[in-house]
Amino acid sequence: MLIRSSDSGFVHPAASDITPRVVFESRRTLLQHMAAGAAGLTLAGWAARDARAQMKGAGVLPALASVPSTLPGAQTMDKPTSYKDATTYNNFYEFGTDKSDPARHAHTLKTRPWTVEVEGLVKKPGRYGLEDLMKWGTMEERIYRLRCVEGWSMVIPWVGYSLAELIRRVEPQPGAKFVEFVTLADRATMPGVRGGVLDWPYVEGLRLDEAMHPLALLAFGMYGEVLPNQNGAPLRLVVPWKYGFKSAKSLVKIRFVDKQPVSSWEQAAPQEYGFYSNVNPAVDHPRWSQATERRIGEDGLLAKKRKTLMFNGYEAQVGQLYAGMDLKKYF
Amino acid sequence: MRLWLRTRPAWWALLALGLLPLAWLVWRTFTDQLGANPAETLIRATGDWTLRGLCLTLAVTPLRVQLGWPELLRFRRLLGLLTFGYASLHLVCYAWFDMGLDWADIVRDIPKRPFVLVGSLALLLMTLMALTSWNGAIRRLGARRWQALHRSVYALAVLAILHFWWMRAGKHNFNEVWVYGLILAALLGWRLRRWWMKDHRA
Numbered sequence: 001m002l003i004r005s006s007d008s009g010f011v012h013p014a015a016s017d018i019t020p021r022v023v024f025e026s027r028r029t030l031l032q033h034m035a036a037g038a039a040g041l042t043l044a045g046w047a048a049r050d051a052r053a054q055m056k057g058a059g060v061l062p063a064l065a066s067v068p069s070t071l072p073g074a075q076t077m078d079k080p081t082s083y084k085d086a087t088t089y090n091n092f093y094e095f096g097t098d099k100s101d102p103a104r105h106a107h108t109l110k111t112r113p114w115t116v117e118v119e120g121l122v123k124k125p126g127r128y129g130l131e132d133l134m135k136w137g138t139m140e141e142r143i144y145r146l147r148c149v150e151g152w153s154m155v156i157p158w159v160g161y162s163l164a165e166l167i168r169r170v171e172p173q174p175g176a177k178f179v180e181f182v183t184l185a186d187r188a189t190m191p192g193v194r195g196g197v198l199d200w201p202y203v204e205g206l207r208l209d210e211a212m213h214p215l216a217l218l219a220f221g222m223y224g225e226v227l228p229n230q231n232g233a234p235l236r237l238v239v240p241w242k243y244g245f246k247s248a249k250s251l252v253k254i255r256f257v258d259k260q261p262v263s264s265w266e267q268a269a270p271q272e273y274g275f276y277s278n279v280n281p282a283v284d285h286p287r288w289s290q291a292t293e294r295r296i297g298e299d300g301l302l303a304k305k306r307k308t309l310m311f312n313g314y315e316a317q318v319g320q321l322y323a324g325m326d327l328k329k330y331f
Numbered sequence: 332m333r334l335w336l337r338t339r340p341a342w343w344a345l346l347a348l349g350l351l352p353l354a355w356l357v358w359r360t361f362t363d364q365l366g367a368n369p370a371e372t373l374i375r376a377t378g379d380w381t382l383r384g385l386c387l388t389l390a391v392t393p394l395r396v397q398l399g400w401p402e403l404l405r406f407r408r409l410l411g412l413l414t415f416g417y418a419s420l421h422l423v424c425y426a427w428f429d430m431g432l433d434w435a436d437i438v439r440d441i442p443k444r445p446f447v448l449v450g451s452l453a454l455l456l457m458t459l460m461a462l463t464s465w466n467g468a469i470r471r472l473g474a475r476r477w478q479a480l481h482r483s484v485y486a487l488a489v490l491a492i493l494h495f496w497w498m499r500a501g502k503h504n505f506n507e508v509w510v511y512g513l514i515l516a517a518l519l520g521w522r523l524r525r526w527w528m529k530d531h532r533a
Binding site for chain 2: 084085088089097098099100150152197198268284287288289292294296297301302303304305
Protein backbone atom coordinates (compact mmCIF):
# COMPACT_ATOMS: atom_id res chain seq x y z
CA MET A 1 0.00 0.00 0.00
CA LEU A 2 1.17 3.48 -0.79
CA ILE A 3 1.32 5.75 2.19
CA ARG A 4 0.83 9.32 1.07
CA SER A 5 1.14 12.46 3.07
CA SER A 6 -0.32 15.81 2.22
CA ASP A 7 3.18 17.29 2.30
CA SER A 8 4.36 17.16 -1.28
CA GLY A 9 7.84 18.26 -0.31
CA PHE A 10 7.32 21.22 -2.59
CA VAL A 11 5.60 23.80 -0.44
CA HIS A 12 8.27 25.31 1.71
CA PRO A 13 8.76 28.72 3.22
CA ALA A 14 10.40 31.26 0.97
CA ALA A 15 14.15 30.81 0.99
CA SER A 16 14.47 34.35 2.24
CA ASP A 17 12.86 33.27 5.51
CA ILE A 18 15.62 30.82 6.27
CA THR A 19 18.78 31.98 4.63
CA PRO A 20 20.23 35.43 5.14
CA ARG A 21 19.59 37.49 2.06
CA VAL A 22 23.26 38.13 1.36
CA VAL A 23 23.94 34.42 1.34
CA PHE A 24 21.11 33.32 -0.88
CA GLU A 25 21.67 36.11 -3.34
CA SER A 26 25.25 35.02 -3.75
CA ARG A 27 24.24 31.42 -4.44
CA ARG A 28 25.58 31.50 -7.95
CA THR A 29 28.76 33.19 -6.84
CA LEU A 30 29.19 30.32 -4.39
CA LEU A 31 28.82 27.85 -7.24
CA GLN A 32 31.44 29.75 -9.18
CA HIS A 33 33.77 29.69 -6.18
CA MET A 34 33.31 25.96 -6.05
CA ALA A 35 34.23 25.96 -9.70
CA ALA A 36 37.39 27.88 -8.93
CA GLY A 37 38.75 24.83 -7.23
CA ALA A 38 37.79 24.99 -3.58
CA ALA A 39 35.68 21.84 -3.70
CA GLY A 40 37.73 19.52 -5.82
CA LEU A 41 38.04 19.30 -9.54
CA THR A 42 35.19 16.99 -10.41
CA LEU A 43 32.59 18.70 -8.28
CA ALA A 44 33.86 22.10 -9.37
CA GLY A 45 33.54 21.40 -13.05
CA TRP A 46 30.11 19.97 -12.53
CA ALA A 47 28.92 22.90 -10.47
CA ALA A 48 30.25 25.47 -12.92
CA ARG A 49 28.61 23.72 -15.81
CA ASP A 50 25.40 23.50 -13.87
CA ALA A 51 25.41 27.16 -12.95
CA ARG A 52 26.15 28.20 -16.52
CA ALA A 53 23.74 25.80 -18.14
CA GLN A 54 20.89 26.97 -15.97
CA MET A 55 21.20 30.65 -16.56
CA LYS A 56 22.84 31.21 -19.92
CA GLY A 57 21.48 31.16 -23.42
CA ALA A 58 23.06 29.37 -26.33
CA GLY A 59 25.34 32.31 -27.11
CA VAL A 60 23.83 32.76 -30.55
CA LEU A 61 21.72 35.83 -29.78
CA PRO A 62 23.05 39.19 -28.55
CA ALA A 63 23.51 39.48 -24.79
CA LEU A 64 21.19 41.74 -22.82
CA ALA A 65 22.72 43.17 -19.67
CA SER A 66 20.68 43.31 -16.48
CA VAL A 67 20.87 43.49 -12.73
CA PRO A 68 19.31 40.83 -10.47
CA SER A 69 15.87 41.95 -9.36
CA THR A 70 15.36 42.62 -5.66
CA LEU A 71 11.59 42.55 -5.94
CA PRO A 72 9.96 40.05 -3.54
CA GLY A 73 9.05 36.93 -5.51
CA ALA A 74 11.25 37.77 -8.48
CA GLN A 75 14.04 35.33 -7.62
CA THR A 76 12.48 31.91 -7.27
CA MET A 77 14.85 29.30 -5.91
CA ASP A 78 13.54 26.58 -8.25
CA LYS A 79 16.08 25.25 -10.70
CA PRO A 80 15.79 27.09 -14.03
CA THR A 81 14.68 25.10 -17.04
CA SER A 82 17.38 24.45 -19.61
CA TYR A 83 17.59 27.02 -22.39
CA LYS A 84 17.07 24.26 -24.93
CA ASP A 85 13.78 23.11 -23.41
CA ALA A 86 12.55 26.67 -22.88
CA THR A 87 13.21 27.52 -26.54
CA THR A 88 12.00 24.33 -28.23
CA TYR A 89 8.86 23.49 -26.26
CA ASN A 90 6.30 26.25 -26.05
CA ASN A 91 3.08 27.57 -27.48
CA PHE A 92 3.04 30.40 -30.00
CA TYR A 93 0.05 29.59 -32.20
CA GLU A 94 1.03 32.16 -34.81
CA PHE A 95 3.74 29.69 -35.78
CA GLY A 96 1.69 26.48 -35.43
CA THR A 97 -0.17 24.59 -32.73
CA ASP A 98 2.44 21.95 -31.93
CA LYS A 99 4.85 22.91 -29.17
CA SER A 100 7.80 22.21 -31.47
CA ASP A 101 6.40 24.49 -34.21
CA PRO A 102 7.53 27.88 -32.85
CA ALA A 103 11.19 26.85 -32.75
CA ARG A 104 10.93 25.47 -36.28
CA HIS A 105 9.02 28.30 -37.93
CA ALA A 106 9.71 31.52 -36.02
CA HIS A 107 12.98 32.28 -37.83
CA THR A 108 10.86 34.20 -40.37
CA LEU A 109 9.81 36.78 -37.78
CA LYS A 110 11.29 40.24 -38.45
CA THR A 111 11.92 41.98 -35.14
CA ARG A 112 13.67 45.13 -36.44
CA PRO A 113 12.46 47.77 -36.96
CA TRP A 114 9.76 47.31 -34.33
CA THR A 115 7.31 49.77 -32.86
CA VAL A 116 4.61 49.51 -30.24
CA GLU A 117 1.54 51.66 -30.53
CA VAL A 118 0.17 53.00 -27.27
CA GLU A 119 -3.39 54.23 -27.65
CA GLY A 120 -6.73 54.72 -25.95
CA LEU A 121 -7.23 56.45 -22.62
CA VAL A 122 -3.69 57.77 -22.08
CA LYS A 123 -2.23 61.23 -21.97
CA LYS A 124 0.79 60.28 -24.06
CA PRO A 125 -0.37 58.04 -26.87
CA GLY A 126 2.04 57.35 -29.69
CA ARG A 127 4.09 54.92 -31.66
CA TYR A 128 7.24 54.09 -29.74
CA GLY A 129 10.32 52.42 -31.16
CA LEU A 130 11.81 49.35 -29.54
CA GLU A 131 15.12 51.09 -28.81
CA ASP A 132 13.30 53.82 -26.88
CA LEU A 133 11.14 51.35 -25.00
CA MET A 134 14.24 49.48 -23.88
CA LYS A 135 15.46 52.60 -22.12
CA TRP A 136 12.27 53.22 -20.15
CA GLY A 137 13.28 51.05 -17.23
CA THR A 138 16.28 49.35 -15.65
CA MET A 139 16.71 45.89 -17.13
CA GLU A 140 16.33 43.36 -14.32
CA GLU A 141 16.79 39.63 -14.32
CA ARG A 142 13.79 37.92 -12.75
CA ILE A 143 13.50 34.18 -12.30
CA TYR A 144 9.82 33.31 -12.57
CA ARG A 145 7.87 30.10 -12.58
CA LEU A 146 5.76 29.72 -15.71
CA ARG A 147 2.67 27.53 -15.54
CA CYS A 148 0.97 26.59 -18.80
CA VAL A 149 -2.79 26.01 -18.72
CA GLU A 150 -2.05 22.63 -20.33
CA GLY A 151 -0.47 21.34 -17.12
CA TRP A 152 3.27 21.79 -17.57
CA SER A 153 5.62 24.34 -16.07
CA MET A 154 9.08 25.83 -16.42
CA VAL A 155 11.36 28.22 -14.53
CA ILE A 156 12.70 31.01 -16.71
CA PRO A 157 15.18 33.83 -16.04
CA TRP A 158 13.60 36.76 -17.88
CA VAL A 159 15.18 40.13 -18.56
CA GLY A 160 12.99 43.22 -18.55
CA TYR A 161 11.33 45.79 -16.33
CA SER A 162 7.97 46.16 -14.62
CA LEU A 163 5.16 46.94 -17.03
CA ALA A 164 4.17 49.59 -14.47
CA GLU A 165 7.16 51.69 -15.61
CA LEU A 166 5.76 51.92 -19.12
CA ILE A 167 2.25 52.58 -17.85
CA ARG A 168 3.40 55.42 -15.60
CA ARG A 169 5.33 56.96 -18.47
CA VAL A 170 2.36 57.06 -20.87
CA GLU A 171 0.06 58.36 -18.08
CA PRO A 172 -3.33 56.61 -18.15
CA GLN A 173 -6.38 58.86 -17.99
CA PRO A 174 -8.70 58.46 -14.97
CA GLY A 175 -11.19 56.50 -17.09
CA ALA A 176 -8.69 53.75 -17.97
CA LYS A 177 -9.64 50.57 -16.13
CA PHE A 178 -8.11 47.85 -18.28
CA VAL A 179 -5.11 47.36 -20.53
CA GLU A 180 -5.44 45.45 -23.79
CA PHE A 181 -2.43 43.88 -25.49
CA VAL A 182 -2.44 43.20 -29.20
CA THR A 183 0.25 41.02 -30.72
CA LEU A 184 1.68 40.74 -34.22
CA ALA A 185 -0.41 38.90 -36.82
CA ASP A 186 1.55 38.86 -40.05
CA ARG A 187 0.27 36.42 -42.64
CA ALA A 188 3.50 36.64 -44.61
CA THR A 189 5.80 35.48 -41.81
CA MET A 190 3.48 33.59 -39.46
CA PRO A 191 2.13 30.34 -40.90
CA GLY A 192 -0.33 29.85 -38.02
CA VAL A 193 -2.09 33.13 -38.83
CA ARG A 194 -3.06 31.69 -42.21
CA GLY A 195 -4.97 28.91 -40.40
CA GLY A 196 -8.19 29.44 -38.50
CA VAL A 197 -7.46 28.22 -34.98
CA LEU A 198 -8.10 31.59 -33.33
CA ASP A 199 -9.25 34.99 -34.52
CA TRP A 200 -6.11 36.98 -35.22
CA PRO A 201 -4.52 39.12 -33.99
CA TYR A 202 -4.07 37.52 -30.58
CA VAL A 203 -5.46 39.78 -27.90
CA GLU A 204 -4.92 39.66 -24.16
CA GLY A 205 -5.93 41.92 -21.32
CA LEU A 206 -5.31 42.81 -17.69
CA ARG A 207 -7.11 44.93 -15.15
CA LEU A 208 -5.14 48.16 -14.70
CA ASP A 209 -4.19 47.28 -11.12
CA GLU A 210 -2.95 43.86 -12.27
CA ALA A 211 -0.91 45.50 -15.00
CA MET A 212 0.52 47.95 -12.46
CA HIS A 213 1.63 45.15 -10.12
CA PRO A 214 5.44 45.20 -10.05
CA LEU A 215 5.66 41.46 -10.80
CA ALA A 216 3.94 42.00 -14.18
CA LEU A 217 6.98 42.12 -16.42
CA LEU A 218 7.65 43.62 -19.81
CA ALA A 219 10.34 41.22 -21.00
CA PHE A 220 12.92 41.89 -23.70
CA GLY A 221 15.20 38.96 -22.99
CA MET A 222 15.74 35.65 -21.26
CA TYR A 223 18.79 33.72 -20.09
CA GLY A 224 20.88 36.90 -20.36
CA GLU A 225 20.16 37.35 -24.07
CA VAL A 226 17.52 39.08 -26.15
CA LEU A 227 14.34 37.04 -26.60
CA PRO A 228 14.49 34.33 -29.25
CA ASN A 229 11.81 34.77 -31.91
CA GLN A 230 9.89 31.70 -30.80
CA ASN A 231 9.57 33.05 -27.25
CA GLY A 232 7.94 36.30 -28.29
CA ALA A 233 10.70 38.62 -29.56
CA PRO A 234 11.32 41.46 -29.39
CA LEU A 235 9.14 42.19 -26.37
CA ARG A 236 6.43 40.35 -24.51
CA LEU A 237 4.41 40.30 -21.37
CA VAL A 238 5.19 37.93 -18.49
CA VAL A 239 2.51 37.65 -15.80
CA PRO A 240 3.86 34.87 -13.59
CA TRP A 241 0.74 34.27 -11.48
CA LYS A 242 -1.48 33.65 -14.49
CA TYR A 243 -1.54 30.79 -16.99
CA GLY A 244 1.09 31.24 -19.69
CA PHE A 245 -1.29 32.25 -22.47
CA LYS A 246 -1.99 35.52 -20.64
CA SER A 247 1.63 36.53 -21.26
CA ALA A 248 1.17 37.83 -24.80
CA LYS A 249 4.17 37.66 -27.12
CA SER A 250 5.58 39.99 -29.79
CA LEU A 251 3.51 42.98 -28.68
CA VAL A 252 2.56 45.63 -31.24
CA LYS A 253 -0.17 47.54 -29.47
CA ILE A 254 -1.06 48.48 -25.90
CA ARG A 255 -4.49 50.03 -25.48
CA PHE A 256 -5.94 51.61 -22.36
CA VAL A 257 -9.69 51.05 -22.19
CA ASP A 258 -12.62 51.48 -19.82
CA LYS A 259 -14.28 48.11 -20.53
CA GLN A 260 -12.94 44.64 -19.87
CA PRO A 261 -11.30 43.44 -23.11
CA VAL A 262 -12.27 40.08 -24.59
CA SER A 263 -9.15 37.96 -24.88
CA SER A 264 -8.66 35.64 -27.84
CA TRP A 265 -9.10 32.46 -25.79
CA GLU A 266 -12.17 33.87 -24.06
CA GLN A 267 -13.65 34.52 -27.47
CA ALA A 268 -12.76 31.06 -28.80
CA ALA A 269 -14.02 29.11 -25.76
CA PRO A 270 -15.67 31.33 -23.11
CA GLN A 271 -16.72 28.39 -20.94
CA GLU A 272 -13.11 27.20 -20.73
CA TYR A 273 -10.95 30.31 -20.58
CA GLY A 274 -11.86 33.28 -18.45
CA PHE A 275 -10.50 36.81 -18.46
CA TYR A 276 -8.52 36.36 -15.24
CA SER A 277 -6.99 32.92 -15.81
CA ASN A 278 -5.07 33.04 -12.55
CA VAL A 279 -3.20 29.85 -11.77
CA ASN A 280 -5.49 28.08 -9.32
CA PRO A 281 -5.18 24.40 -8.37
CA ALA A 282 -8.69 24.44 -6.90
CA VAL A 283 -10.41 25.53 -10.11
CA ASP A 284 -10.06 22.90 -12.82
CA HIS A 285 -10.21 23.51 -16.51
CA PRO A 286 -13.53 21.96 -17.62
CA ARG A 287 -11.63 19.23 -19.41
CA TRP A 288 -8.69 18.52 -17.16
CA SER A 289 -7.40 18.93 -13.63
CA GLN A 290 -5.23 21.90 -12.70
CA ALA A 291 -4.17 20.43 -9.36
CA THR A 292 -0.78 19.21 -10.56
CA GLU A 293 1.82 20.08 -13.16
CA ARG A 294 4.78 18.51 -14.87
CA ARG A 295 7.96 20.53 -14.45
CA ILE A 296 9.72 20.33 -17.78
CA GLY A 297 13.24 18.91 -17.76
CA GLU A 298 13.43 18.33 -14.05
CA ASP A 299 11.10 15.47 -13.32
CA GLY A 300 12.24 12.17 -14.78
CA LEU A 301 9.90 9.91 -16.69
CA LEU A 302 8.93 8.11 -13.51
CA ALA A 303 8.72 11.13 -11.22
CA LYS A 304 5.36 12.19 -9.94
CA LYS A 305 3.92 15.48 -11.09
CA ARG A 306 4.20 18.30 -8.60
CA LYS A 307 1.35 20.15 -6.94
CA THR A 308 0.32 23.40 -8.53
CA LEU A 309 0.44 26.37 -6.15
CA MET A 310 -2.22 29.05 -5.71
CA PHE A 311 -1.37 31.98 -7.99
CA ASN A 312 1.57 29.86 -9.13
CA GLY A 313 3.26 30.47 -5.77
CA TYR A 314 2.88 34.26 -5.92
CA GLU A 315 -0.07 34.43 -3.54
CA ALA A 316 1.84 36.49 -0.98
CA GLN A 317 2.55 39.12 -3.61
CA VAL A 318 -0.66 39.22 -5.67
CA GLY A 319 -3.37 37.67 -3.48
CA GLN A 320 -4.69 41.06 -2.35
CA LEU A 321 -5.55 41.98 -5.94
CA TYR A 322 -8.36 39.42 -5.78
CA ALA A 323 -9.52 39.87 -2.20
CA GLY A 324 -13.22 39.10 -1.90
CA MET A 325 -13.55 37.81 -5.44
CA ASP A 326 -15.16 34.46 -6.18
CA LEU A 327 -12.33 32.88 -8.12
CA LYS A 328 -14.52 29.99 -9.25
CA LYS A 329 -16.76 32.50 -10.98
CA TYR A 330 -13.99 34.79 -12.19
CA PHE A 331 -11.73 32.01 -13.42
CA MET B 332 5.90 -10.15 -55.17
CA ARG B 333 2.74 -12.15 -54.60
CA LEU B 334 4.76 -15.37 -54.37
CA TRP B 335 7.04 -13.81 -51.80
CA LEU B 336 4.05 -12.65 -49.76
CA ARG B 337 3.14 -16.30 -49.29
CA THR B 338 6.49 -17.12 -47.68
CA ARG B 339 7.40 -17.30 -44.02
CA PRO B 340 10.04 -14.52 -44.29
CA ALA B 341 7.36 -12.10 -45.49
CA TRP B 342 5.51 -12.60 -42.20
CA TRP B 343 8.69 -12.10 -40.20
CA ALA B 344 9.54 -9.04 -42.26
CA LEU B 345 6.20 -7.46 -41.39
CA LEU B 346 6.70 -8.28 -37.70
CA ALA B 347 10.14 -6.67 -37.78
CA LEU B 348 8.75 -3.64 -39.58
CA GLY B 349 5.92 -3.39 -37.09
CA LEU B 350 8.33 -3.40 -34.15
CA LEU B 351 10.59 -0.71 -35.63
CA PRO B 352 8.60 2.23 -34.22
CA LEU B 353 8.77 0.61 -30.78
CA ALA B 354 12.52 0.05 -31.12
CA TRP B 355 12.94 3.70 -32.14
CA LEU B 356 10.97 4.89 -29.10
CA VAL B 357 12.94 2.65 -26.73
CA TRP B 358 16.19 3.92 -28.24
CA ARG B 359 15.14 7.55 -27.84
CA THR B 360 13.99 6.89 -24.27
CA PHE B 361 17.36 5.53 -23.20
CA THR B 362 19.40 8.12 -25.07
CA ASP B 363 17.34 11.02 -23.73
CA GLN B 364 16.05 12.09 -27.13
CA LEU B 365 12.37 12.41 -26.33
CA GLY B 366 12.43 16.18 -26.06
CA ALA B 367 11.33 18.46 -23.26
CA ASN B 368 8.37 16.34 -22.16
CA PRO B 369 9.29 12.66 -22.55
CA ALA B 370 6.03 11.35 -21.06
CA GLU B 371 3.97 13.36 -23.52
CA THR B 372 6.14 12.26 -26.45
CA LEU B 373 5.74 8.58 -25.55
CA ILE B 374 1.99 8.84 -24.99
CA ARG B 375 1.45 10.64 -28.29
CA ALA B 376 3.77 8.40 -30.31
CA THR B 377 2.15 5.18 -29.11
CA GLY B 378 -1.29 6.69 -29.77
CA ASP B 379 -0.26 7.74 -33.29
CA TRP B 380 1.06 4.26 -34.06
CA THR B 381 -2.14 2.69 -32.77
CA LEU B 382 -4.13 4.81 -35.22
CA ARG B 383 -1.77 3.96 -38.07
CA GLY B 384 -1.96 0.26 -37.21
CA LEU B 385 -5.73 0.43 -37.15
CA CYS B 386 -5.80 2.02 -40.61
CA LEU B 387 -3.43 -0.64 -41.97
CA THR B 388 -5.39 -3.50 -40.40
CA LEU B 389 -8.64 -2.20 -41.84
CA ALA B 390 -7.00 -1.72 -45.24
CA VAL B 391 -6.20 -5.44 -45.59
CA THR B 392 -9.63 -6.58 -46.76
CA PRO B 393 -10.27 -3.73 -49.25
CA LEU B 394 -6.79 -4.25 -50.73
CA ARG B 395 -7.23 -8.02 -50.85
CA VAL B 396 -10.53 -7.73 -52.70
CA GLN B 397 -9.67 -4.83 -54.99
CA LEU B 398 -6.31 -6.27 -55.99
CA GLY B 399 -7.53 -9.83 -55.96
CA TRP B 400 -4.62 -10.83 -53.71
CA PRO B 401 -5.97 -13.37 -51.19
CA GLU B 402 -2.52 -13.87 -49.65
CA LEU B 403 -2.81 -10.48 -47.92
CA LEU B 404 -5.22 -12.06 -45.45
CA ARG B 405 -2.26 -13.78 -43.75
CA PHE B 406 -1.09 -10.43 -42.41
CA ARG B 407 -4.34 -9.20 -40.95
CA ARG B 408 -4.00 -10.96 -37.61
CA LEU B 409 -0.39 -9.83 -37.19
CA LEU B 410 -1.30 -6.22 -37.99
CA GLY B 411 -4.20 -6.38 -35.57
CA LEU B 412 -2.03 -7.75 -32.79
CA LEU B 413 0.69 -5.16 -33.41
CA THR B 414 -1.97 -2.45 -33.20
CA PHE B 415 -3.20 -3.96 -29.94
CA GLY B 416 0.40 -3.90 -28.69
CA TYR B 417 0.79 -0.19 -29.39
CA ALA B 418 -2.62 0.54 -27.85
CA SER B 419 -1.61 -1.33 -24.68
CA LEU B 420 1.65 0.60 -24.50
CA HIS B 421 -0.36 3.80 -24.98
CA LEU B 422 -2.41 2.94 -21.88
CA VAL B 423 0.68 1.93 -19.90
CA CYS B 424 2.41 5.22 -20.81
CA TYR B 425 -0.65 7.19 -19.72
CA ALA B 426 -1.17 5.33 -16.44
CA TRP B 427 2.50 5.13 -15.55
CA PHE B 428 4.26 8.21 -16.92
CA ASP B 429 1.37 10.68 -16.87
CA MET B 430 -0.50 9.50 -13.77
CA GLY B 431 2.35 7.86 -11.85
CA LEU B 432 0.19 4.73 -11.38
CA ASP B 433 -1.85 6.64 -8.83
CA TRP B 434 -5.23 4.98 -9.17
CA ALA B 435 -7.05 7.62 -7.18
CA ASP B 436 -5.71 10.24 -9.59
CA ILE B 437 -6.72 8.13 -12.58
CA VAL B 438 -10.24 7.69 -11.24
CA ARG B 439 -10.47 11.46 -10.78
CA ASP B 440 -8.99 12.09 -14.22
CA ILE B 441 -11.48 10.02 -16.19
CA PRO B 442 -14.61 12.14 -15.65
CA LYS B 443 -12.45 15.23 -16.33
CA ARG B 444 -11.18 13.87 -19.58
CA PRO B 445 -13.90 11.57 -20.93
CA PHE B 446 -11.76 10.80 -23.97
CA VAL B 447 -9.69 8.65 -21.61
CA LEU B 448 -12.82 6.58 -21.04
CA VAL B 449 -13.48 6.35 -24.78
CA GLY B 450 -9.91 5.18 -25.30
CA SER B 451 -10.25 2.60 -22.53
CA LEU B 452 -13.44 1.26 -24.08
CA ALA B 453 -11.67 0.97 -27.44
CA LEU B 454 -8.81 -0.89 -25.80
CA LEU B 455 -11.28 -3.25 -24.12
CA LEU B 456 -12.74 -4.15 -27.52
CA MET B 457 -9.22 -4.66 -28.86
CA THR B 458 -8.38 -6.91 -25.92
CA LEU B 459 -11.42 -9.10 -26.62
CA MET B 460 -10.36 -9.41 -30.24
CA ALA B 461 -6.73 -10.06 -29.34
CA LEU B 462 -7.74 -12.78 -26.86
CA THR B 463 -9.82 -14.51 -29.53
CA SER B 464 -7.35 -14.02 -32.34
CA TRP B 465 -5.98 -17.58 -32.43
CA ASN B 466 -7.36 -20.33 -34.67
CA GLY B 467 -8.74 -22.36 -31.76
CA ALA B 468 -10.88 -19.41 -30.68
CA ILE B 469 -12.63 -19.37 -34.05
CA ARG B 470 -13.48 -23.06 -33.65
CA ARG B 471 -14.62 -22.69 -30.07
CA LEU B 472 -16.74 -19.60 -30.63
CA GLY B 473 -18.05 -20.75 -33.96
CA ALA B 474 -17.25 -18.80 -37.11
CA ARG B 475 -20.43 -16.75 -36.96
CA ARG B 476 -20.06 -15.58 -33.39
CA TRP B 477 -16.34 -15.03 -33.87
CA GLN B 478 -17.00 -12.84 -36.87
CA ALA B 479 -19.68 -10.88 -35.04
CA LEU B 480 -17.21 -10.20 -32.22
CA HIS B 481 -14.46 -9.17 -34.60
CA ARG B 482 -16.76 -6.82 -36.47
CA SER B 483 -16.51 -4.66 -33.37
CA VAL B 484 -13.36 -3.38 -35.09
CA TYR B 485 -15.71 -0.99 -36.92
CA ALA B 486 -17.00 0.38 -33.62
CA LEU B 487 -13.40 0.49 -32.50
CA ALA B 488 -12.48 2.70 -35.46
CA VAL B 489 -15.25 5.14 -34.53
CA LEU B 490 -14.17 5.16 -30.86
CA ALA B 491 -10.54 5.71 -31.82
CA ILE B 492 -11.39 8.75 -33.92
CA LEU B 493 -13.70 10.09 -31.21
CA HIS B 494 -10.88 9.65 -28.68
CA PHE B 495 -8.41 11.49 -30.94
CA TRP B 496 -10.86 14.24 -31.87
CA TRP B 497 -11.78 14.88 -28.23
CA MET B 498 -8.15 15.04 -27.21
CA ARG B 499 -7.28 17.46 -29.99
CA ALA B 500 -10.38 19.57 -29.32
CA GLY B 501 -8.37 21.09 -26.46
CA LYS B 502 -6.28 22.97 -29.00
CA HIS B 503 -8.79 23.38 -31.80
CA ASN B 504 -6.31 21.43 -33.86
CA PHE B 505 -8.16 18.98 -36.08
CA ASN B 506 -5.86 18.62 -39.10
CA GLU B 507 -4.55 15.18 -38.19
CA VAL B 508 -7.95 14.10 -36.90
CA TRP B 509 -9.30 14.81 -40.38
CA VAL B 510 -6.54 12.77 -42.02
CA TYR B 511 -7.14 9.67 -39.90
CA GLY B 512 -10.89 10.24 -39.91
CA LEU B 513 -11.06 10.37 -43.70
CA ILE B 514 -8.87 7.29 -44.13
CA LEU B 515 -10.97 5.29 -41.68
CA ALA B 516 -14.20 6.62 -43.20
CA ALA B 517 -13.02 5.53 -46.65
CA LEU B 518 -12.14 2.06 -45.36
CA LEU B 519 -15.49 1.67 -43.59
CA GLY B 520 -17.34 3.24 -46.54
CA TRP B 521 -15.84 0.67 -48.88
CA ARG B 522 -17.37 -2.07 -46.71
CA LEU B 523 -20.75 -0.39 -46.52
CA ARG B 524 -20.83 -0.09 -50.29
CA ARG B 525 -19.97 -3.76 -50.67
CA TRP B 526 -22.74 -4.85 -48.31
CA TRP B 527 -25.21 -2.59 -50.03
CA MET B 528 -24.29 -4.02 -53.43
CA LYS B 529 -24.56 -7.57 -52.08
CA ASP B 530 -28.02 -6.90 -50.67
CA HIS B 531 -29.22 -5.42 -53.91
CA ARG B 532 -27.81 -8.20 -56.02
CA ALA B 533 -29.65 -10.85 -54.06
